[in-house]
Amino acid sequence: MTAHPLQEIPYVTINATLDRLVLSTPQGPAMADFYARAFALAAQPDGPHWLCEGPQRHLHLRPGAKNRLLESHFRLDDPAALGALQQRIRATGTEVHVDLDRADGAFWVADPDGRRVFFSIGPQMQAAAQPGLQARLQHYALRSPAPMTLAQFYIHALGFVPSDWVRDAQGSVTAVFLRTDALHHALAIFRAPTEGFDHLSCETHDWNALRDWADHMAREGILLDWGVGRHGPGNDTFFMVKDPDGNWAEISAELEHCGPERPAGEWPHAPQTLNRWGHAPMRS
Numbered sequence: 001m002t003a004h005p006l007q008e009i010p011y012v013t014i015n016a017t018l019d020r021l022v023l024s025t026p027q028g029p030a031m032a033d034f035y036a037r038a039f040a041l042a043a044q045p046d047g048p049h050w051l052c053e054g055p056q057r058h059l060h061l062r063p064g065a066k067n068r069l070l071e072s073h074f075r076l077d078d079p080a081a082l083g084a085l086q087q088r089i090r091a092t093g094t095e096v097h098v099d100l101d102r103a104d105g106a107f108w109v110a111d112p113d114g115r116r117v118f119f120s121i122g123p124q125m126q127a128a129a130q131p132g133l134q135a136r137l138q139h140y141a142l143r144s145p146a147p148m149t150l151a152q153f154y155i156h157a158l159g160f161v162p163s164d165w166v167r168d169a170q171g172s173v174t175a176v177f178l179r180t181d182a183l184h185h186a187l188a189i190f191r192a193p194t195e196g197f198d199h200l201s202c203e204t205h206d207w208n209a210l211r212d213w214a215d216h217m218a219r220e221g222i223l224l225d226w227g228v229g230r231h232g233p234g235n236d237t238f239f240m241v242k243d244p245d246g247n248w249a250e251i252s253a254e255l256e257h258c259g260p261e262r263p264a265g266e267w268p269h270a271p272q273t274l275n276r277w278g279h280a281p282m283r284s
């Protein structure tokens, strides 16, 4: 890993944590049943929608195409910081939509692919520290044929901080990992032939807890699709299962905590970057 030359990118994060994702799916009942079993969530229908809720894990499903992320929701714990973030985003010329039904300053913006990114006030999510099947929704990943278009938006308009870049032999970006707080990434963007959702990830507290989650998947008859492995960027141990729509869903442990002066790293586009321990499916 070597330092990245883009010195104009700030290292100070917006101090936001991921709170909820909203996916579209053509098979809401099957997807809700999967996430209820795999991630120990309570799934409730809400009209045509499904609300899958657990402690620090919130996933909503709406009717639509598969492999699509409709919304990501981030929380900040400081109203002044939320207001400053809104001003900062407006200053970049990005259209900001204020939720007039709420008095807490919540707002959303659309990313270049039309997904809505929400910011509101709420308690910061904490790392799961209790024994047992604890994990919190912590990051998600997108696929794009033009990863730099998305990365430029999230970095320069929203203030996400790049932790690591992955480049191919020609120097083109094939992945970037962006953080919104001290944890290595809240969002990863992978180069892929088609645009879409890649995976969500719940962070558990340690290696033993990752084992317990794998045992839980076994009891539910859900086979691990990738891993157990260790990612290069982020240095977390992980495994992936696949939901009925073909999205990956990850349990991760011991993701790197980044200090405020940590320079962005550079990694080669190779399977060993995505999994230090072995096999890695390449998105491009």
Ligand SMILES: [Fe+2]
Pocket (backbone or CB within 6 Å): 139, 141, 188, 199, 200, 201, 250, 252
């Ligand atoms: Fe991940």
